Structures are given as structure tokens and as C-alpha cells.
Amino acid sequence: MEHAIHPEPTTFLRKHVFSVDHKVIGRQYLILGMVWALIGGLSAYLIRSQLAWPGKSIVGASLLFEGGVVLPEAYNALLTMHGTIMVFFVAMPILLGALGNFLVPLMIGARDMAFPRLNMASFWIITTASVILILSMFVPGGTAAAGWTAYPPLSARTAYTGVALGQALWILALALEFVSFLMGGVNILTTAITMRAPGMTMMRLPLMVWMQMSASVLFMLSVGPLIAGAILLLMDGLIGTNFFVPLAGGGGGDPLLWQHLFWFFGHPEVYVILLPGIGVLTEVLPTFSRKPIFSYKTILYATIVAGVLSFLVWAHHMFTSGMNPLMVMSFSITTILISVPFTLIIFALIGTLIGGSIKMTVPMLFAVGTIACFIVGGITGIFLGSAIVDTYMHDTYFVVAHFHYTLFPTVILGGLAGFYFWFPKMFGKTLNPVLGHLHFWLTAISFNILFLALFRVGLGGQVRRVWMSAPSLEPLQHLNVTATWAAIAMLLGQIPFLVNIVWTALAGTPAPGNPWNSNSLEWQTASPPPHENFAEIPTVHRGPYEYSAPGNDEDWMAQDAEPTSAAAG
Amino acid sequence: MDVTHVSEGQANRETSYAKMAIWWFLASEVMTFGGFLAAYMLYRMQAAGSWSVLAAGLNPWIATANTVVLLTSSLTIVKAHQAMQHDDQARARKMLGLTVLLGVVFLGFKAVEYSIEISHGYTPVTHIFWSFYYALTGLHGLHVVAGIVVNAVLFVHAGKGKLTLARAEAAGLYWHFVDVVWVFLFPLLYLSY
Numbered sequence: 001m002e003h004a005i006h007p008e009p010t011t012f013l014r015k016h017v018f019s020v021d022h023k024v025i026g027r028q029y030l031i032l033g034m035v036w037a038l039i040g041g042l043s044a045y046l047i048r049s050q051l052a053w054p055g056k057s058i059v060g061a062s063l064l065f066e067g068g069v070v071l072p073e074a075y076n077a078l079l080t081m082h083g084t085i086m087v088f089f090v091a092m093p094i095l096l097g098a099l100g101n102f103l104v105p106l107m108i109g110a111r112d113m114a115f116p117r118l119n120m121a122s123f124w125i126i127t128t129a130s131v132i133l134i135l136s137m138f139v140p141g142g143t144a145a146a147g148w149t150a151y152p153p154l155s156a157r158t159a160y161t162g163v164a165l166g167q168a169l170w171i172l173a174l175a176l177e178f179v180s181f182l183m184g185g186v187n188i189l190t191t192a193i194t195m196r197a198p199g200m201t202m203m204r205l206p207l208m209v210w211m212q213m214s215a216s217v218l219f220m221l222s223v224g225p226l227i228a229g230a231i232l233l234l235m236d237g238l239i240g241t242n243f244f245v246p247l248a249g250g251g252g253g254d255p256l257l258w259q260h261l262f263w264f265f266g267h268p269e270v271y272v273i274l275l276p277g278i279g280v281l282t283e284v285l286p287t288f289s290r291k292p293i294f295s296y297k298t299i300l301y302a303t304i305v306a307g308v309l310s311f312l313v314w315a316h317h318m319f320t321s322g323m324n325p326l327m328v329m330s331f332s333i334t335t336i337l338i339s340v341p342f343t344l345i346i347f348a349l350i351g352t353l354i355g356g357s358i359k360m361t362v363p364m365l366f367a368v369g370t371i372a373c374f375i376v377g378g379i380t381g382i383f384l385g386s387a388i389v390d391t392y393m394h395d396t397y398f399v400v401a402h403f404h405y406t407l408f409p410t411v412i413l414g415g416l417a418g419f420y421f422w423f424p425k426m427f428g429k430t431l432n433p434v435l436g437h438l439h440f441w442l443t444a445i446s447f448n449i450l451f452l453a454l455f456r457v458g459l460g461g462q463v464r465r466v467w468m469s470a471p472s473l474e475p476l477q478h479l480n481v482t483a484t485w486a487a488i489a490m491l492l493g494q495i496p497f498l499v500n501i502v503w504t505a506l507a508g509t510p511a512p513g514n515p516w517n518s519n520s521l522e523w524q525t526a527s528p529p530p531h532e533n534f535a536e537i538p539t540v541h542r543g544p545y546e547y548s549a550p551g552n553d554e555d556w557m558a559q560d561a562e563p564t565s566a567a568a569g
Numbered sequence: 570m571d572v573t574h575v576s577e578g579q580a581n582r583e584t585s586y587a588k589m590a591i592w593w594f595l596a597s598e599v600m601t602f603g604g605f606l607a608a609y610m611l612y613r614m615q616a617a618g619s620w621s622v623l624a625a626g627l628n629p630w631i632a633t634a635n636t637v638v639l640l641t642s643s644l645t646i647v648k649a650h651q652a653m654q655h656d657d658q659a660r661a662r663k664m665l666g667l668t669v670l671l672g673v674v675f676l677g678f679k680a681v682e683y684s685i686e687i688s689h690g691y692t693p694v695t696h697i698f699w700s701f702y703y704a705l706t707g708l709h710g711l712h713v714v715a716g717i718v719v720n721a722v723l724f725v726h727a728g729k730g731k732l733t734l735a736r737a738e739a740a741g742l743y744w745h746f747v748d749v750v751w752v753f754l755f756p757l758l759y760l761s762y
Contacts, residue, residue: 114586182597190590220597225604231704232608241693241700243608253697254615257608264604 083148109197289356442493
């Protein structure tokens with residue numbers, strides 16, 4: 001057990017840059033993800049502006065494009081980058097990299113991750129991947145422009161998109177990102193399984209740890225086939241093999257193979273970034289309802305069932321691809337089946353609120369907002385899971401609105417709930433709640449206007465990934481304009497957030513160790529936690545959700561508090 | 570104090586980190602090669618026997634020799650692990666050295682095989698069967714290279730008397746996995762024509 005412990009670093013470089021401390025690495029991932037979020041958000045601004053005012057000069061875009069006009073080729077690259085950045089370089093670094101790294105060792109009562117140096121390597125590998133992705137934007141032919149799903153033959157031959165080196169660099173950046181999170185996943189699982197404090201049984205783990213473990217397992221078991229596919233795609237692009245390119249005389253490959261390999265990963269990947277978001281809710285909701293979580297085991301087992309099912313639904317992304325109709329039927333059934341475990345999870349989360357003494361703090365607002373918006377995403381998912389409905393809706397803005405309604409709440413709103421909740425612990429300072437409230441309302445309202453409008457234009461038949469909508473959709477164009485203004489409002493709504501961070505960093509009041517009177521172990525040490533986290537490894541006596549226990553004077557009970565005779569765990 | 574829970578916590582720590590991590594890593598590796606082989610088999614079945622003629626262009630004798638070499642190296646790394654159970658660093662070093670040597674022999678045979686095939690005009694772009702052949706054996710070859718590097722590092726460790734049982738076991742698990750992949754590649758590529 002001693003090998004996880006390392007001496008406290010003394011030089012600046014060792015302490016803040018090449019650190020092996022999980023808390024520093026967590027903060028590094030957070031900064032990386034937030035920088036990418038800014039770039040990803042600005043790409044959305046350009047995409048939306050082009051759709052609202054096609055072919056017009058966009059305010060501020062003249063820095064990137066001649067005359068500020070987004071040409072079709074640039075538009076393709078922008079939408080590819082938006083998806084790639086948001087899924088792989090924002091959601092994963094923030095939810096798994098930052099929250100996973102920072103919280104797992106603290107929550108289980110460990111001094112660090114099982115493999116601190118591997119942890120550092122993971123961070124620097126994704127940083128390298130980030131640099132390569134940025135470089136790909138400046139090579140001749142531009143960056144990848146075949147969508148974040150990189151469907152061949154579009155992605156396999158330069159002739160179709162004019163992109164030469166950009167696509168190869170995109171694959172390389174993603175491959176490094178996968179390596180980084182494979183190493184991270186091994187680390188999180190090994191840590192959570194082998195390094196728990198005395199008394200921290202698996203069923204006493206905060207659900208956030210379970211969510212991080214589930215996400216890691218899903219990622220590690222799903223990414224393999226895509227790695228294989230990426231090798232084949234790289235060979236197609238660089239040396240001219242035909243794995244995914246059909247040949248006129250027969251003997252060529254099949255583009256559908258890529259879709260299968262991609263979505264076998266792609267669907268579990270959705271849960272890889274969604275589950276940690278739910279994990280944030282499982283910590284925030286009980287804390288601010290002052291109530292135990294509603295059925296710990298329901299949430300846990302439903303998560304496992306959803307995880308298993310997520311490997312059996314991938315072809316619902318391919319209903320209109322021309323695959324065997326028998327397969328369409330079976331994947332339609334498994335897809336609709338997966339709404340059962342998620343409904344259980346959502347009910348349990350809402351059940352946690354019922355009868356609680358609710359405190360509407362900023363993290364709680366974001367958490368409740370997550371549930372409200374996610375339900376819309378879940379319900380529209382049932383529409384799309386039905387193959388008959390999907391045949392009409394496929395590749396329209398209805399699909400775009402649907403997945404933004406599933407991932408924006410869990411990743412962004414849920415991630416922000418986590419940010420506001422654990423910020424005092426991570427940085428030892430208290431954020432300003434007024435700016436936090438402002439941030440929430442601006443973000444949540446603009447988000448709903450934006451994507452409700454897109455549901456409507458999608459139903460009208462507007463196709464995604466197209467530079468401008470068809471002339472026949474002119475009557476719906478005002479909704480595109482509304483959606484774009486909402487997107488601009490959402491971006492501007494992040495200003496109070498950034499001001500809050502800067503202000504707090506400069507003049508924030510120091511945070512106490514346990515500002516929310518929360519039970520889990522990370523709150524039972526100083527803010528920010530000292531080197532090696534705990535003065536003494538805590539002994540755990542109960543689960544993490546013992547709020548308002550009868551016979552206890554306080555309405556909370558730390559996991560490591562010595563049991564009294566009346567309130568033994 | 571709840572005694573059962575405390576003892577469970579302590580038992581957790583005795584589990585080898587390295588072993589736990591390597592098993593999770595191998596699980597993801599199984600999925601990589603599994604996806605790869607599934608793609609190959611689906612294409613091959615779709616081609617309805619027409620790839621068999623192409624597969625006849627491979628050299629099953631060199632591959633058979635390589636199978637023997639690789640399986641023997643699995644034996645030597647087990648011997649290294651066995652030696653470490655008695656903390657016999659010198660013997661572990663010898664066995665690791667043999668494993669590295671056999672790995673290099675495997676790559677040597679493979680290089681000879683590639684050059685024969687290329688001289689016959691079978692390159693990665695000749696036909697999709699050959700694309701798969703080079704991609705699959707190439708990826709496996711890279712895994713062999715990685716295994717040789719790991720085993721060589723442990724060989725040096727053992728020379729200094731600093732090799733640990735956990736590392737010997739983790740390296741052994743990985744090396745066995747590389748062997749098992751070959752055991753799948755050998756019949757699926759060389760013996761099915």
C-alpha cells in the first residue's frame with residue numbers, strides 16, 4: 001500500500017505542472033476542459049450564425065475567415081470540430097478527468113490514485129492530443145470535415161472533402177485521447193477497488209464513485225472496436241486500402257462496417273459522459289434535501305443494467321443505413337428497453353427530493369435543472385428509438401435537439417452543479433452565489449429556447465450538417481434566428497460565471513472544510529485537502545447518505561464519525 | 570467498531586494493484602482484437618469463399634514455426650514467474666532473457682515472411698484480404714514489440730535483484746495475451762483456405 005505515497009514536491013514545476021498529485025491533475029483536467037469548452041462554444045456560435053443568416057458576414061468571424069463569411073467547406077470543418085471537441089475534449093476531461101481524479105481518492109479515503117505517475121501521463125497525453133487537434137486546423141486542406149462520426153467514404157478519401165492531412169491528424173488526436181482515458185479508466189477502477197479506507201465497503205461508496213467506475217468500464221470495453229476501426233480508416237486514408245470504400249467491380253469494403261464499429265463505441269460513450277453527470281446529482285440532491293438518497297441500490301443496479309444494455313443498442317443510429325430490417329426491429333426493442341433503467345434512476349433522484357428540506361443553493365439549482373431538461377431528452381429518445389418514427393426524423397434537427405437535451409443537461413448543467421458543489425473543496429474559496437444564480441438562469445433559459453426551436457425546425461424537415469436549410473423551409477427560418485439569438489445569450493450567460501471565478505480567485509473568502517454539512521469523506525478534511533489528503537486514514541462507519549437520521553442531533557453524520565450508542569450505522 | 574468491515578478494508582490493500590490493472594487493460598485489448606477479427610470474419614464470410622485462393626498465398630510453415638516460438642516463450646515467462654515466487658532473481662533473469670530472445674526470433678521470422686510476400690507482389694493494397702493480413706499481423710507485431718520492451722526492462726530489474734513478483738506476473742499476463750491473439754490469428758489467416 002505504501003507505493004501510492006509520494007513525497008511532497010518542492011519545486012514549482014513538480015508542484016503545479018508535472019505533478020503526480022491527483023488533486024493537481026484533476027485541476028489541470030478542469031482547466032484543459034474549460035479552455036476547450038470556450039473553443040467548442042465559439043464554434044457553435046459560428047455554426048448557428050451561418051444557419052440564421054446564411055452566407056452573411058458574422059460578427060467577429062473575420063479573424064478566422066475572409067470577410068467573416070463561413071463557406072461550406074469551413075462549415076463542415078466547424079461542425080466536425082464542435083462535436084469532437086465537446087464529446088472528447090470537454091465532457092470527458094471535465095467529468096472523468098477532473099471530477100473522477102479529484103473525487104475518487106478523496107471519497108474512498110485514499111491518499112492518491114493507485115498509479116500516480118500513470119495519472120500524470122494520462123493528462124499529458126490528452127494535452128498532446130489537444131495540441132495535435134489544434135495543429136490539424138492549420139495544415140493544408142484544413143482539419144477533418146466528415147463530421148465527428150467520421151463516416152467513410154467521406155472520411156476515407158481526400159477527393160470527397162478536400163481534406164488531406166487533417167483527417168489523419170484528427171484520427172491521431174483521437175487515438176491519443178483514447179489511450180489517455182484507457183489509462184485513466186484502469187487507474188480509477190484499480191483505485192476504487194483496492195484502495196478503499198477501512199470500513200468503506202462497496203455498498204458504502206458514494207454513488208459518484210460507482211458512476212465513475214461504471215463509466216470507466218463502459219469506456220474500456222467499448223473503445224476497442226473503434227480503435228480497430230480507426231487503424232483501418234487511417235490505412236484507407238494514408239496508403240489507399242479499401243476497408244471502407246466500395247469498388248466498382250466488387251472486392252472493395254463496406255462503409256457500414258465503420259458505422260457498426262463507431263457506434264458500438266459511440267453509444268456506450270454517451271453513457272461514459274452521462275453517468276458521471278448523474279453521479280454529481282447523487283451527491284448534490286441528498287446534501288441539499290437533507291435526506292438519504294432514494295434507494296441507493298435501485299440507482300446502482302439500474303446503472304449496471306443500463307450499462308449492459310448500452311452495448312446492445314448501437315445500431316439505432318443506423319436505422320436508415322440500409323441494414324437488415326430484422327436487425328432494425330431488434331435494436332428498436334433494446335433501445336426502448338433502455339429507457340426502463342433510466343426512468344428508475346430519474347424516479348429515484350426525484351424521490352430524493354420528496355419531503356426533503358430543500359435548500360436552493362447554486363449547485364442544487366443546477367442539479368434540479370439537469371433533471372428537468374434531461375427528462376425532455378429521454379422522452380424524445382423514445383420517439384427516435386422507434387424505427388418507424390426515426391425513418392422520418394433521422395438526420396434532422398430533431399435528432400440534434402434530442403441529443404443536446406440528453407447531453408447538455410447531464411454534462412454541462414450536471415458538470416456545473418459539480419463545479420459549484422466541489423469548487424470550495426478544490427480551490428478552498430467560496431464562490432459568489434448571486435452570480436451563480438444569474439449564471440444558472442441565463443444558461444438554462446437560453447438552452448431551452450435554443451433547442452425547443454430546433455425540435456420544431458427538425459420536425460419541419462430541416463436536415464443537420466447542411467450549410468443552409470432548404471428554400472422550402474423559409475417559413476421556419478425565424479426559429480433558426482431565434483435559436484441563434486438564444487445561443488448567443490447562452491454564451492454571454494457564461495460571463496457571470498467567468499467573472500465569478502476570477503473574482504473568487506482574487507478576493508474570495510476562504511472556504512471551510514465542510515461548507516454544505518455533507519457526509520462523504522472528501523468533506524471531512526481541509527479545503528483544499530492537504531498533500532496526501534487526510535492527516536490520518538479515516539475509518540468508515542456508515543454509508544454516505546445518513547442525513548436527518550432519527551436520534552441524531554445534527555441533520556448529517558460524517559461517514560467516519562465515531563458511532564454513538566443511539567445512532568450506530 | 571464494526572470489525573468485519575475493517576478487515577475487509579485491509580484485505581483490499583493486499584490485492585496486487587498491478588494484477589488488477591493489467592486485467593482491466595487486457596479486457597479492453599480483447600475488445601480491440603475482437604472487433605478487428607469480427608470485421609475480418611464478416612468480410613470473409615460475405616466474400617463466400619473467394620478469399621481462400623488469396624489465403625493460399627501465405628506461408629503456413631513459417632507461421633507454424635512462429636507459433637512454436639511464441640508458445641515456447643509463454644512457457645519461459647511462466648518459469649520466470651515461478652522463479653519469482655521463490656524470489657530467485659537470477660533464474661527469473663535467465664527466463665526473461667529467453668522470453669525476449671524468442672520474441673525477437675518471432676519478429677525476425679515475421680520480417681522474412683513479409684519480405685517474401687511483398688516480393689511476390691502481395692502488398693497491403695493488393696486486395697482487402699491482404700490489407701487485413703497486414704493490419705492484423707502488424708497490430709499483433711506491435712504488441713510483441715511492446716512485450717519485448719517490457720520484458721527487457723524487467724530483465725534489467727532482475728539483473729539488479731530488484732524485480733518484484735507483481736511485475737513478473739503482470740508482464741506474464743500481458744505476454745500470454747499476445748500469444749493468445751496469435752493463436753486466433755494463425756488459424757483464421759493461415760489455415761483457412
